[in-house]
Amino acid sequence: KNEVEQSPQNLTAQEGEFITINCSYSVGISALHWLQQHPGGGIVSLFMLSSGKKKHGRLIATINIQEKHSSLHITASHPRDSAVYICAVGGADGLTFGKGTHLIIQP
Amino acid sequence: EAQVTQNPRYLITVTGKKLTVTCSQNMNHEYMSWYRQDPGLGLRQIYYSMNVEVTDKGDVPEGYKVSRKEKRNFPLILESPSPNQTSLYFCASSPRPTLTQYFGPGTRLTVL
Numbered sequence: 001k002n003e004v005e006q007s008p009q010n011l012t013a014q015e016g017e018f019i020t021i022n023c024s025y026s027v028g029i030s031a032l033h034w035l036q037q038h039p040g041g042g043i044v045s046l047f048m049l050s051s052g053k054k055k056h057g058r059l060i061a062t063i064n065i066q067e068k069h070s071s072l073h074i075t076a077s078h079p080r081d082s083a084v085y086i087c088a089v090g091g092a093d094g095l096t097f098g099k100g101t102h103l104i105i106q107p
Numbered sequence: 108e109a110q111v112t113q114n115p116r117y118l119i120t121v122t123g124k125k126l127t128v129t130c131s132q133n134m135n136h137e138y139m140s141w142y143r144q145d146p147g148l149g150l151r152q153i154y155y156s157m158n159v160e161v162t163d164k165g166d167v168p169e170g171y172k173v174s175r176k177e178k179r180n181f182p183l184i185l186e187s188p189s190p191n192q193t194s195l196y197f198c199a200s201s202p203r204p205t206l207t208q209y210f211g212p213g214t215r216l217t218v219l
Binding site for chain 2: 001030031033035042043044045048086088090091092093094095096097098099100
């Protein structure tokens with residue numbers, strides 16, 4: 001079973017700062033997912049990556065398959081980015097999740 | 108609108124009283140899965156289904172049952188709920204298990 005580690009577990013930053021959340025996994029995969037969960041809210045898929053880099057608005061996700069590592073970056077962070085960000089890796093029977101990074105962006 | 112629905116959204120019950128949480132998707136997805144989310148433990152897979160009449164255990168299946176009689180529905184059944192099943196439950200669907208998963212809104216279950 002894949003082991004998924006995220007860091008940091010908690011992150012508080014000021015509005016406008018550049019944010020990086022990291023994810024490492026133990027076994028080779030076919031796809032990695034970044035998910036977002038707002039307080040009291042549901043879970044939304046942000047990215048699915050199998051190689052390289054993807055960008056959506058102020059969010060950028062990268063993956064290094066050889067190093068088994070992915071990063072999620074948020075540029076020009078805003079209080080509405082405050083949420084839990086979850087990394088998940090895809091396997092034959094579904095997803096294995098990291099424990100999440102709780103991000104707070106202060107005005 | 109493409110969506111995954113779950114019912115009920117909130118449920119408080121007592122130990123031993125059988126309950127069912129329904130999950131339905133309108134995207135014709137073959138893969139469906141149930142997860143529970145607990146503080147400090149994150150999301151963990153309970154059961155999944157690759158297609159109609161095909162179900163399999165995830166990481167934490169004890170105390171749960173599922174069925175997949177139709178492609179769109181994947182109910183989660185707790186035959187005799189216990190307090191350690193108090194949790195936030197999510198259903199999800201996807202064309203294949205490695206692709207983007209679409210999550211339901213969650214069901215917050217409390218077992219007294």
